[in-house]
Amino acid sequence: MNKLVLDDVLRLSLIEDVGFGDVTSEAIFSEAHFSQGFLLAKQDFILAGIEVFTRVFALLDDRVKVVSYYADGTSIRNGEKFAVLEGPTRSLLSGERVALNFLQRLSGIATETRRYTAATEGFRAVIVDTRKTTPGLRMLEKYAVQVGGGKNHRYGLDAMVLIKDNHIQAAGGVFAAVQRVRNQVSPYIKIEIEVENLEQIGQALEVGVDVIMLDNMTITMIKEAVQMIDGKALIEVSGNVTIERIGELAATGVDIISSGALTHSVKAADISMKLQS
Template identity: 45%
Template sequence: MKHLSDFSASDIQALARADVARALAEDVGPGDLTAALVDSSRNARARILAREAAVICGVAWVEAAVLACDPDARLTWHVTEGQRCQADQVIVEMEGNAQALLTAERTALNFMQMMSAVATKTATFVEAVVGTSAAIVDTRKTLPGLRLAQKYAVKAGGGVNHRIGLYDAVLIKENHIAAAGGVPAVLKRVAETAPQARFVEIEVETLAQLDEALASGATMVLLDNMDIPTLQEAVRRNAGRAVLESSGGVNLDTVRVLAQTGVDRISIGALTKDVKAIDFSMRFDAF
């Protein structure tokens, strides 16, 4: 499977169609009983409005939902992917079969509210570390079945994707180290078992473990739940040898101070797991 960074526009559209197909199957089942109350020959105009300021994300998913229900529907976007909108701003206008637009409504809004929430939260963290060298990075703490959509939204908000899954990169944690027989042994084992990995990262909890990892040739190190003085010392000891990532309990009150220690990356599970949906609504005008 390709990494998200290698996805083309057509790959994104295919991903959106697959996500939407599952969502519509879950929602519509054998048929939309309520939309059937509307004359099947009737057309309508509709518009999606943002009820609050946000970074817009999910354009391909909205289009996939609408076009799956009415392939002849027309959508006119007023806010592009990754662009900020204001409260009460019209995001997109559409025309098509009234039944189809009604059936697509909730699926389209569900994707946009979730993906825009991830993009907006990510952008807030990215803005908080402007002027430092730290990148804001996501994690695997995602909604089951929607990882690529959420990680796509992180990118739309200006963040950086960590590994997509267990298959594309190596993150060695405490239990891996214990099971493999120590830091030198586990790092040696990586070269034998996972030469295709995009990167190899090892987690440490103390400065002594950092020293051991660096001495064993580590090129990326996750500094787990370290306080500010310890992070500063870790950056000093590292002296640019490995990419350093800070993780654990990051919030908007702490992220800039963490970034100012000189770490290269700050990973934040809350970008994708603690998401408050952005409020959107769809309004119809039959004609």
């Protein structure tokens, strides 16, 4: 993770939540009051973002110390105390929500990604994310996908060529869209195209592309597409990708399974921060 970018994201999050100060904690506790606490798992999950959690407090008050018993990628069990922290009580309470929000969301993404990757065991297909991320948090959410065992698709529009349905429609077809790309970009840049039917697959093969994305196709159509493409391009499937469908999608012989659900609708992990008197 780019630490300069990370610090900017975390500072903005603290400003949003803390504002001009935590009026409740400052009214109850003096600056000299210190506390100890711990992080408690309230479900099984894959840990992701413990360094982000720690960095929130470092930016808020460098007197706060966080010690995690585990690194990102570790399976944490329900009921386990997996980290301890200590420092000024005001700072612990002021940073609690922001730090937990990041830790819970990233751990939730890593946990769901691990479920997806486990469902592809024995197949060649790899699980990848999409650009359907929370605005401003893409770097962190894509990091969490990696922690869960998945791979990252393009980070942004400048990362690679991906010709989608609206490109094809506005350009006047597959041939026109691909040719315009070839006339503009370096020959060293790979070209991926999204197709919706077998006719478009034939056109993509004729014009020559590196990756063909099968969008919202049935299992029967995907199997036909795999035979039709026959190794001439990498095959990605996308659209309506759920954990229940991962196994049958992987079994078709595709190379890549992409899912926006890994980041846009995942449930945050249930984690609590508890202070001790």
